[in-house]
Each structure stands twice: as structure tokens, then as C-alpha cells.
Amino acid sequence: MQRIFSGVQPTGALHLGNYLGAIRNFVRLQDDFEAIYCVVDLHAVTVWQEPAQLAPNTREVTAAYLAAGIDPRQSIIFNQSRVPAHAELAWLFNCVARIGWLNRMTQFKEKAGKHKEKASAGLYVYPALMAADILGYKATHVPVGEDQKQHLEFARNTAEKFNYDYDREVFPVPEPLILGAAARVMSLRDGTKKMSKSEGSDNARINLADDADTIANKIRRATTDPEALPGPAVLDADGNLPTETRWERPACYNLLGIYAALADESWHAVLTRFEGQGFADFKTHLTELAVEKLGPMGAEMARLRNDPTEIDRILADGADRANAIIEPVKQEAMEAMGFLN
Template sequence: MKRIFSGVQPTGNLHLGNYLGAIRNFVRLQNDYECIFCVVDMHAITVWQDPKQLVLNTREVAASYLAAGVDPKRHIIFNQSQVSAHAELGWIFNCVSRIGWLNRMTQFKDKAGKNKEKVSTGLYVYPNLMAADILAYKATHVPVGEDQKQHLELTRDIALKFNNDFKVDLFPVPEPLIMGAATRVMSLRDGSKKMSKSDPSDYSRITMMDDADTVAKKIRKATSDPHLIPGIEVLGENGSLPDEIRKERPEAFNLLSIYAALQDQELKDVLGEFEGKGFAEFKQSLTDLAVEKLGPMGAEMKRLMDDQSYVDGILKEGAGRAAALAEPVMREVYDAVGFLRS
């Protein structure tokens, strides 16, 4: 049995980068795997969250899964804090993982910056909880991007060490599921910066809740450049765009890359189609495509966010199914560790 675990943090204002980088892939995976898709609210509180907003953000992520096309009857959608196995196994893994392993985690260094003495201990042991998320369900595969590869390696190390320490064959060693080259979705106002919810300009990003008219308006106002669209000669031998070429025209290649991602095409195909054309013509094509792909999803997300009881019911039902999967695994863990359970 091939089982996937993956999740998204409920930090609010999901945008096109979140959709193309993760949520769209969830929809594609559900035909070939047994899928557990989590809203990882326990990870979210490693940095301060407004409690009332966290509730809304949790519903937003769940609504994004549903609006994008994840089937909650065939697969599991739930929020992490409703299943106690995550916290319980996370603590056990705190005792299995080594400080030296955590000290090598580059994401902690990036997020903590110069203030690492003042950040929460939760942020430091975050990778151990991520390992618990995956292994509580004996997931065999985990879709990963560049920023999570190191954490999955730690999960694999923890699984092996637990099995070795307690002389059991309990946890599988999960395999990374590489979803192909990730689309680098940059700001619609400044192609040198990543699309971000924290950008003060609403026109810098397309959110997953934008309706068709808003999507169209943001694409039309997106920064491009006055030059014509180049041909495939700008690409490297492997078909990728060299960084030095991207940096010369960041806004142009950002829009071209977004088109390629939404159309499920390689960048070379998009360049072949639009070579020699100006951005006024191209942006109309991109607008039409974005409205077709994203408009209905934004409308469905808004509908779901207005039906809180339905979304909460999906999460509660999913949590029950997730807990039922984790329970026998946790019994094995308690027996292996030597916890006395009545």
C-alpha cells in the first residue's frame, strides 16, 4: 500500500504560489495513492498566531483542498491538533532525535535569523513533529519541495534510529516524491521577489479566493517589460531557464512561467508559441487562462468559507479517520518504548 502524508500551514491568505507549489499536486496524487492531507495548525503556532485568525486560516486551508478538487470521501482531510497522536509521537521523537541533527537544519537558521535565542523551542524541534506527522500513519511517500528535503531526511533518520534502538521493524523509511521542477511564482509587481502574503500591495499576488474579475484585473496590472518575448534559444541544454537570463527580465519570465504552469506546458512550448509577440497580447492570453483555471476555484472557496459547519464537519470526520489509522501504530510505539498502558 502506498500512502502519502502532506500538509499546509494555516498562515492565511493562500496565494498562487501555494496552489501551484503544493495544493494542485495533492489533487493529482489522489488517483494513485491513499492520501492524508493535513492542515498543520500545530506547526503554525511555532510562531505567534492570533487565535481567532488561526481558526479562520485553518478553515481556509481545508476549503482550498476541497475547492481545488481533493475528494474528502476517498481521502482524509483534517487538522493536526484534532489527533493527539501527533503530539504524543512528536514527544517520543524528541527523545530519539539528536541535537546535532537539529542543529544542521538550515530552515531553522533561516527563520530564526539573528534572534535564535528568542524563538520558541517549538520552532527548533519542528522537524521532529513533522516526522511524527508522517510516521504516525506509516506513510510511505511524502511530496517534497526543495525547502523540505532536509526535514524528510531527518524523518528517515528518526525512523531508522527508532527501529534500531528498540529492535523493532515498526516504521517504514518514507520516500520523497519529487513532483518535477517547482514553479517559482514571483510577485506580480516585482519579479525579483517571491509572491508573498506579506507584501503590502494586493496586486503583487493572486490569492486562491480571488474571483474571476479580480484575477483578470491583477494580471492586466502585472509588471512586464517593453521587449518582445524571446524564443527557446534563451533556455539551457536541459530546457531550464538559466538564472542569469531570468535576472535580466524577471517580470517577463515570471509571467511566462505562470502561464506554463497553469497550462501544464514546458516553458519551451510557451516560448515557441509566443516568440516575437509583445506582452500586451501575451497578457490577454494569460488573463483568459488564469480566469478559466482559477476563477471557479476562487468562487468555490468563498462558498465554502461561508459554510463553516460543512468545512468543520469535513475536518472532524477526517480527524476521526486519521485517529483510527494512528491508534494501532501508537500502540506498537508504546509497547516498543515500554510505556505501561491500561
């Protein structure tokens, strides 16, 4: 069976955008691939993390994986720092990859901003660690969104250069797994801004740990506009919502997009159903759907949060299974490079 690797950083409360953009796909993919899902805590500390929060945040991501439906018996779930070969392979790849490749990484430029001289060295070489995550398991496919395509290309280049430099096919070149356009989930208070855990008001986002009542209250308070809901005539010939149309009524299309994503329906189907209705009625439907889909997840996360021993057991078991895969690959790479083992 083909193998996938992916991960989520433990940098704070996960929200609806994280679920629709990544975690929901992880659940679906585990039936078709040998799946390895990591809580990438080594990546997280490339920027400052409050030490007292790193372990709880790691458990929170794990709880979200489990509550969403990832089966720890079927898939491997672990936190990155428990498997030393990730960091060890990253160093080997630092010695294979080229400075020019790193200098082209747009995500480093975005995160470092105008203060790149003050950014951590870890943030700069982040792509080498991501390459180690993927190549260390000889993953054949990697589910990627727009923000990770460049990092996957770095991993592909690293695999090709390593195999060429040492004249042996140690690492397969992983293929991107394009899952279609992810739902663009924006703030419930400002439809022009992406839903984010860093936004000041908790009412701006639906957290995966929210209970049913909290979800309902947040949707009721979500920003709308006074006009009736549009129909499918706003879509382009391919059934997509044009970007310029979205920005004409950002709050409106944000809520409609959330409904379409949670219902797993097309824009055309949703706009046809609700055309001409007011937001009061639509919010009732959206609330019922969101509570149905997300409420049980929040309840299960609450149960798991009260049982950290169970989460730690799953992470430890996953780390043992992950280590059994990656350690021989690391040894193979070191042998190819000529290390004395």
C-alpha cells in the same frame, strides 16, 4: 496501496504559488496513493499566530483543498490539533532524535535569524513534529520541495534510529516523492521577489480566493518590460530556463512561467507560441487562462466560506479516520519503548 502524507500551514491567505507548488500536486496524487492531507495548525503556532485568526485560516486552507479538487471521501482531510497522537509521538521522537540533527536544520536558522535565543522551543523541535506527522501514518512517500528535503531526512533518520534502538521495525523509512521542478512563482509587482502573503500590496499576488474579475485586474496591472517576448533560443540544451537568463528579465519570465505552469506546457512550447509578441497581447492570453483555471476555485472557496459547518464536518470526519490509523501506531511505538499501557 502506498500512502502519502503532506500538509499546509494555516498562516494566511493561500496564493498561486501555494497552489502550483503543492495543492495542485495533492489533487493529482490522490488517484495513485492513499492520501492523507493535513492542515498543520500545530506547526503554525511555532511562531506567533493571532488567536482570532487561527480557526478561520484553518477553514480557509481546507476550503482551498476542497475547491482545488481534493475529494474528502477519497482522501483524508483534517487539522492536526484534532488528533492528539501527533503531539504525543512528537515527544517520543524528541527523545529519540539527537541535538546534533536539530542543530543542522537550516530552516530554523533562517526563521530564527539573529534572534534564535528568542525563538520558541517549538520552532527548534519542529522537525520532530513533522516526523510524527509522517511516521505516525507509516507513510511510504512524502511529496517534498527543496525547502522540506532536510526535514524529510530528519524523519528518515528518526525512523531508522527508533527501529534500531528498540530492535523492531515499527516505522517504515519514507521515500521522497520528487515531482519535478515546481513553478517559481514570483511577485506580480517585483519579479525578483517570491510571491508571498506577507508582501504589502495585495496586487502582488493572486490569491486562491480571488474572483475572476480580481484575477484579471491583477494580471493587467502586473509589472512587465518594454521588450518583445523571447523565443525558445533562450533555453538551455535540456529545455530549461537558465537562472542567469531569468534574472535578465525577471518580470517577463515570471509571467511566462505562470502561463506554462497553468497550461501544463513546457517552456519551449510557450516561448515558441508567443515569440515576438508584446505584453499587451500576451496578458490577454494569460488572463483568459488564469480565469479559466483559477476562477472556479475562487468561486467554490467563497461558497465554502459561507458554509463553515460543512468545512468543520469534513475536518471532524477526517480527524476520526486519521485517528483510527495513527493511534494504533502510537500504541505500537509506546509498547516498543516499554510504557505500561
